[in-house]
Amino acid sequence: MNDLTIARSIHILSVVIWMGGVTFVTLVLIPTLRRSSFHVDQLAIFNVIENQFANIARVMVLLAGISGFYMTYRLNAWNRFTEIQYFWMHAMVFVWTLFFLALFIVEPFFLKEHGKMVKNGHNITNLQKTQIVHAIILLLSLVTIIVSVLGAHGFFY
DSSP states (O other): HHHHHHHHHHHHHHHHHHHHHHIIIIIIIIIHHHSSSSSGGHHHHHHHHHHHHHHHHHHHHHHHHHHHHHHHHHTGGGGGGGSSOOOOHHHHHHHHHHHHHHIIIIIIHHTTTTHHHHTOOOOOOOOOOHHHHHHHHHHHHHHHOOOOOOOTTTTOO
């Protein structure tokens, strides 16, 4: 069982780092930039800081996915995806998939125009939209964490 303990440790650590970053960006960085005197450079500053974190987030999302898959495989827990009391496992996979798609597909291939938006002066509107999207994914992620911890400790069965 040592391998499962190590996998769970990696899983939890990666989620803590990943969600800590999302929380910081959503609750500290974006509101600070929107209220500050950086009006001209809001989106540029946001992009520099978030791009730095995105590399860390990519690694953490991969580690969370790999460790989660390994634990499911090692425990032969695939049947849990067919039982309603394990809905929290579906929630974890759903949130992971959203972030995987955002970090590995949407941002690199569809949001390449951030620099162009900054030069065209779309800072405030785009930062407001970014804050709304981040708030929604943060709330969804935090609810998923809560129900997953409850589920992993037998609360729903």
